Amino acid sequence: MSETSHISVQNVHKVFESGGQEVHALKAINLEIPQGQFVCLLGPSGCGKSTLLNAVAGFSLPTTGLITVEGAVITEPGPDRGMVFQEYALFPWMTVEQNVAFGLQIKGVEKAAIEAKVAELLAMLNLTDFRKRFPKDLSGGMRQRVAIARVLALDSPIMLMDEPFGALDALTRRNLQDELLRIWTELQKTILFVTHSIEEALYLADRTVVMTYRPGTVKCDIPVDLPRPRDVASPAFNALKKDLSQLLMEEQSRHNQAEFRGAAVD
Amino acid sequence: MKRYRHAASGVLVPLAAIGFWQLLSSMGWVNATILPSPMAVLVKWWAYLRPLEVFDPAQGSYLQWCFSGELIHDALGSLYRVLLGFVIGAGLALPLGLTMGYSKVAYALFNPLVQVLRPIPPIAYIPLSILWFGLGNPPAVFLISIGAFFPVLMNTVTGVQNVDSIYLRVGRNLGASRLTQFTRIILPAATPYIFTGARIGMGTAFIVVIVSEMIAVNNGLGYRILEAREYLWSDKIIAGMFTIGLLGLGIDTLMSRLSSHLLKWHRGLEQG
Ligand SMILES: Nc1ncnc2c1ncn2[C@@H]1O[C@H](COP(=O)(O)OP(=O)(O)OP(=O)(O)O)[C@@H](O)[C@H]1O
Ligand SMILES: [Mg+2]
Numbered sequence A: 001m002s003e004t005s006h007i008s009v010q011n012v013h014k015v016f017e018s019g020g021q022e023v024h025a026l027k028a029i030n031l032e033i034p035q036g037q038f039v040c041l042l043g044p045s046g047c048g049k050s051t052l053l054n055a056v057a058g059f060s061l062p063t064t065g066l067i068t069v070e071g072a073v074i075t076e077p078g079p080d081r082g083m084v085f086q087e088y089a090l091f092p093w094m095t096v097e098q099n100v101a102f103g104l105q106i107k108g109v110e111k112a113a114i115e116a117k118v119a120e121l122l123a124m125l126n127l128t129d130f131r132k133r134f135p136k137d138l139s140g141g142m143r144q145r146v147a148i149a150r151v152l153a154l155d156s157p158i159m160l161m162d163e164p165f166g167a168l169d170a171l172t173r174r175n176l177q178d179e180l181l182r183i184w185t186e187l188q189k190t191i192l193f194v195t196h197s198i199e200e201a202l203y204l205a206d207r208t209v210v211m212t213y214r215p216g217t218v219k220c221d222i223p224v225d226l227p228r229p230r231d232v233a234s235p236a237f238n239a240l241k242k243d244l245s246q247l248l249m250e251e252q253s254r255h256n257q258a259e260f261r262g263a264a265v266d
Numbered sequence B: 001m002k003r004y005r006h007a008a009s010g011v012l013v014p015l016a017a018i019g020f021w022q023l024l025s026s027m028g029w030v031n032a033t034i035l036p037s038p039m040a041v042l043v044k045w046w047a048y049l050r051p052l053e054v055f056d057p058a059q060g061s062y063l064q065w066c067f068s069g070e071l072i073h074d075a076l077g078s079l080y081r082v083l084l085g086f087v088i089g090a091g092l093a094l095p096l097g098l099t100m101g102y103s104k105v106a107y108a109l110f111n112p113l114v115q116v117l118r119p120i121p122p123i124a125y126i127p128l129s130i131l132w133f134g135l136g137n138p139p140a141v142f143l144i145s146i147g148a149f150f151p152v153l154m155n156t157v158t159g160v161q162n163v164d165s166i167y168l169r170v171g172r173n174l175g176a177s178r179l180t181q182f183t184r185i186i187l188p189a190a191t192p193y194i195f196t197g198a199r200i201g202m203g204t205a206f207i208v209v210i211v212s213e214m215i216a217v218n219n220g221l222g223y224r225i226l227e228a229r230e231y232l233w234s235d236k237i238i239a240g241m242f243t244i245g246l247l248g249l250g251i252d253t254l255m256s257r258l259s260s261h262l263l264k265w266h267r268g269l270e271q272g
Helices: A049-057 A096-107 A111-124 A139-153 A170-186 A196-202 A235-265 B002-026 B038-049 B061-064 B072-101 B104-117 B122-133 B137-161 B165-173 B179-214 B223-231 B235-263
Strands: A003-019 A023-036 A038-041 A064-069 A083-086 A157-164 A190-194 A207-211 A218-223
Touching: A003 A190, A023 A049, A023 A190, A023 A218, A038 A049, A038 A218, A049 A083, A049 A157, A049 A190, A083 A139, A083 B165, A096 A139, A096 A235, A111 B104, A139 A157, A139 B165, A157 B179, A170 A196, A170 B235, A196 A218, A196 A235, A196 B002, A196 B122, A207 A235, B038 B072, B038 B235, B061 B223, B072 B104, B072 B137, B072 B179, B072 B235, B104 B137, B122 B137, B122 B179, B137 B179, B165 B179, B179 B223, B223 B235
Parallel strands: A038 A190, A038 A207, A083 A157, A157 A190
Antiparallel strands: A003 A023, A003 A064, A207 A218
């Protein structure tokens, strides 16, 4: 483990039992993530991205191997690692503002400060007009923004984001990407971000980790050294995009073949 | 316009039923003691509702006088027993249900006993309740609280057990203590089930109150229709039955209004 690592994933395996069969969701994963790095995880559906994020969050610990944060082994979830869940998971009985305020209330922040912070976050995510609504009355994109606001409110040094912008339209998505980059630069957070979009990964990340499908391993670990703000139309950007597409296509076809074989056996 | 038509079609069948009923009586097809005419029932109902004595300011206020009729007295008596029994039954079921739903140990300890006692209808407790509590309100309230207890208990247990684990994960991620998890996540997530249980429990309580009044007390709507039978006052029996129906409907409507108000956030309750 290096001294500068904020998150260190050391030889992590994760095996699920399902219906008497063992699913090797993660195999020999090693990642050293320095403080303040923005890392994107890319890979085909079912390759173990959420599993890895859940392990770092402390919800489901590795079968073998270790994950440490600032040198301390992770044994349980905590507000130092705020997570945006793939399923949003807003509390349906709380209004938008109550959802966002909840983490601050748990922290014991005083009322006026909570109100100010919530108002600021809602304004930032264009949710102010909807603050009194319940999640059932929101669109998918709005729910996703509330989930993001709820985690931003925590102000945790590490943010784990599982496809947080998946349900957004292109414009909102770009706005939020820029907003996230601003927050990240300003507050020096370490971010582990799952996405299906190569372009999103290249727009955001310092480094892109591509995973393989069953077993989930790290296929390659590519630094993205483009200057920010990044121009998605630039030749350098597109060259990288092409390389990554190639890598992902390989993995995707392995995935499809695996599914095909599975189907044939059934 | 559509709304009025809707309301109009709602009274169509009841009006036809009453018309048919009236026809049966006025044509003399059935004996008035077996089935009195709707008109006779209405007259009796009014007599039952009206104050028994003439207004006398020395006896109390005008309002008091208005509510001094036998029917009001009976209805209030029944309502009092229902509410008291419900509060006791639900009040005991809720904490037990929350504990059983939350703790596997508590569930393993209590569930066998609950499963054995649950299928016993409250009516079957009548002999024991009279043996234990004698006559009057205590056995009635005891029976009613048993009627309310099990629906609230079972639904509360299910509600707590069915809380989606993703909410608990979010809670832990936000750093919520066990107490906060319980009060801010598990409890609200279980409320739709708890309210369903309360509504069913209230319905059972209402059935049980009528039965228990026929046995253990000498007022209330249940007592009154049994008493009317002794004198062959079929008009009063029917008037009493309608009152029971209306009171039950009123309570259920109130419960459902209350729960849809408190569960505004819930998806499945828009229809009220
Ligand atoms: N609790 C579990 N029990 C059994 N198998 C599981 C469990 N959770 C995940 N898996 C399996 O582990 C593998 C990885 O799942 P995971 O959810 O991490 O994929 P993912 O990369 O996040 O996919 P997606 O992009 O679709 O969200 C899948 O094959 C899945 O079937
Ligand atoms: Mg996933």
